[in-house]
Amino acid sequence: MKKLKDILNKVEIKSLVGFSDLMIEAIAFDSRRVKQGTLFVAQKGTVVDGHHFIEQAIKQGAIAIVCQELPSVLNQEVTYIQVLDSDEALAQLASYFYGNPSSSLKLVGVTGTNGKTTIATLLYDLFTNLGYKVGLLSTVKIVVGSDVYETSHTTPDSLTINFYLNKMVNEGCDYCFMEVSSHGIVQKRTSGLEFAGGVFTNLTHDHLDYHHTFSEYRNAKKIFFDQLPSKAFALTNVDDKNGLYMLQNTKAKILTYGLKNIADYKGQILESQFSGMLMKVNQQDVWVQLIGNFNASNLLAVLGVAINMGVELDEALLQLSKLTSVIGRFQYVVGANKVTAIVDYAHTPDALRNVIETINSIRTYNEKLITVVGCGGNRDKTKRPEMGQIASELSNRVIFTSDNPRFEDPYEILEQIEAGVELQHTMKTIVVEDRKQAIKLACQEAVSGDIILIAGKGHETYQDIKGEKGHFNDLEIVTEFLKQ
Numbered sequence: 001m002k003k004l005k006d007i008l009n010k011v012e013i014k015s016l017v018g019f020s021d022l023m024i025e026a027i028a029f030d031s032r033r034v035k036q037g038t039l040f041v042a043q044k045g046t047v048v049d050g051h052h053f054i055e056q057a058i059k060q061g062a063i064a065i066v067c068q069e070l071p072s073v074l075n076q077e078v079t080y081i082q083v084l085d086s087d088e089a090l091a092q093l094a095s096y097f098y099g100n101p102s103s104s105l106k107l108v109g110v111t112g113t114n115g116k117t118t119i120a121t122l123l124y125d126l127f128t129n130l131g132y133k134v135g136l137l138s139t140v141k142i143v144v145g146s147d148v149y150e151t152s153h154t155t156p157d158s159l160t161i162n163f164y165l166n167k168m169v170n171e172g173c174d175y176c177f178m179e180v181s182s183h184g185i186v187q188k189r190t191s192g193l194e195f196a197g198g199v200f201t202n203l204t205h206d207h208l209d210y211h212h213t214f215s216e217y218r219n220a221k222k223i224f225f226d227q228l229p230s231k232a233f234a235l236t237n238v239d240d241k242n243g244l245y246m247l248q249n250t251k252a253k254i255l256t257y258g259l260k261n262i263a264d265y266k267g268q269i270l271e272s273q274f275s276g277m278l279m280k281v282n283q284q285d286v287w288v289q290l291i292g293n294f295n296a297s298n299l300l301a302v303l304g305v306a307i308n309m310g311v312e313l314d315e316a317l318l319q320l321s322k323l324t325s326v327i328g329r330f331q332y333v334v335g336a337n338k339v340t341a342i343v344d345y346a347h348t349p350d351a352l353r354n355v356i357e358t359i360n361s362i363r364t365y366n367e368k369l370i371t372v373v374g375c376g377g378n379r380d381k382t383k384r385p386e387m388g389q390i391a392s393e394l395s396n397r398v399i400f401t402s403d404n405p406r407f408e409d410p411y412e413i414l415e416q417i418e419a420g421v422e423l424q425h426t427m428k429t430i431v432v433e434d435r436k437q438a439i440k441l442a443c444q445e446a447v448s449g450d451i452i453l454i455a456g457k458g459h460e461t462y463q464d465i466k467g468e469k470g471h472f473n474d475l476e477i478v479t480e481f482l483k484q
């Protein structure tokens, strides 16, 4: 329970109608979750306008309303707080309500198109291995020390973020690593958080359904760095063409990592195998258990963060060599018939290219690479033909299939993917809409030594069809078929 006056401390208020001397028991932005004593925040959403639910929230027990526009008829028993931006207000309120938890631990945010889950999870592992209690907010899960919680977003809403940060503080966590998605930044889910550091991975094609243009998407990511305080660090990938652009206006201490360009944390791959890579990092050799240029880059980011959080270089390198792959990211099983199946979360053109090129750089070409891939429904449509083109150009055989069609017609999605396949590659491709059947076909076609890549779903344990999430797990299914 907190005083309304205090909760509003950092909120930019346009007008206030009613008493501010109230005790608030809970905050909610969804009217369906309002109970007695709640402060309801009306947000303008992408589907509906939360202002339409103010009445309903009051009926359910809301005693105060934060909104951008005051309703035409006001309830005498309710306090209305008009603000410029409800999303921003919610983030500030949430932070205060939960005791400003981000200032009581060291919080590092990772942003970029690809690599966020990988870097945040590896940092969680590294600092846990060093003996610290650590928190993690990721696409795959939320972790507080060793307690695991389910999540539905890469960057949850600000109430959820602060709820878990508070839990982390109470449980004695020293660090928290979190993913910062572009949706999260635009919707101000991370406003009001005190970051000790930020990492930029890369910027390639994704989410143009939401951000409309590439530069809008890029500027969304940049806001995160613009808002970092001067005592924080901002670590960027100098190999990405937007790496330095991201930090143009940051007040934070600028640090760089890269495989190609001069950087504070500079790496080079000396040798690659399916089991790992030998890397040279700042003049020292280190064997790591992850593979691919993109993972070499991710590991440099991990190293940079570790060192800036006080870990000695030698210790950090030793820890780097102990890290293993993150669930759903280049996870592989080898069947009795020596067929290797790789499950990877590549769901953007760049990620798909990276993963296939990594496989191609290691394999001998005496074997076939069979790729099973699809694209999500109700998401960026323009990435579909690009992914079709990449898969068919770089693999020997491609089975296009469904990946969370959501509310779209799966065959329409598949047609859009196929539209990207160049004429000379059309013979290699086939459409099998049912993902289980597609994986089965790949296993039937594979002979000893062949490699099957199943891309797009990684750690996901469901297939989302018309809002119904039926159980589905690529790794489980392919492991089963490989036994047959």
Ligand SMILES: CC(=O)N[C@H]1[C@@H](OP(=O)(O)OP(=O)(O)OC[C@H]2O[C@@H](n3ccc(=O)[nH]c3=O)[C@H](O)[C@@H]2O)O[C@H](CO)[C@@H](O)[C@@H]1O[C@H](C)C(=O)N[C@@H](C)C(=O)N[C@H](CCC(=O)O)C(=O)O
Binding pocket: 029, 030, 031, 032, 042, 043, 044, 045, 046, 047, 048, 049, 050, 051, 053, 152, 153, 154, 155, 156, 157, 181, 182, 183, 184
């Ligand atoms: C497009 C998008 O990002 N939508 C997010 C947004 O919902 P919205 O703006 O559509 O909300 P809305 O349905 O229009 O409702 C507006 C307001 O009315 C309220 N409402 C609504 C109905 C009602 O009966 N009562 C009520 O009060 C809602 O609670 C909301 O405050 O705010 C919601 C609450 O925070 C999010 O759950 C929701 O995520 C949806 C489910 C989603 O799919 N988001 C994806 C695209 C996403 O955020 N992905 C990113 C990036 C992933 C990546 O990088 O790959 C992520 O961080 O997960």
Ligand SMILES: Nc1ncnc2c1ncn2[C@@H]1O[C@H](COP(=O)(O)OP(=O)(O)OP(=O)(O)O)[C@@H](O)[C@H]1O
Binding pocket: 112, 113, 114, 115, 116, 117, 118, 119, 139, 154, 179, 201, 202, 294, 295, 297, 298, 328, 329, 330, 344, 345, 346, 347, 350, 351, 352, 354, 355, 458
């Ligand atoms: N640094 C990187 N650059 C390019 N591709 C990468 C990089 N790291 C990982 N990938 C590829 O992208 C896929 C997704 O990686 P990861 O889950 O770490 O990204 P993410 O940024 O968390 O994605 P999301 O936006 O879904 O949260 C991986 O399975 C791999 O194929």
Ligand SMILES: N[C@H](CCC[C@H](N)C(=O)O)C(=O)O
Binding pocket: 139, 154, 347, 375, 376, 377, 379, 403, 404, 456, 457, 460
């Ligand atoms: N966080 C990403 C994941 C996409 C994964 C893919 N399996 C899909 O469903 O499109 C998104 O929501 O766009």
Ligand SMILES: [Mg+2]
Binding pocket: 116, 117, 118, 138, 139, 140, 154, 179
């Ligand atoms: Mg992620």
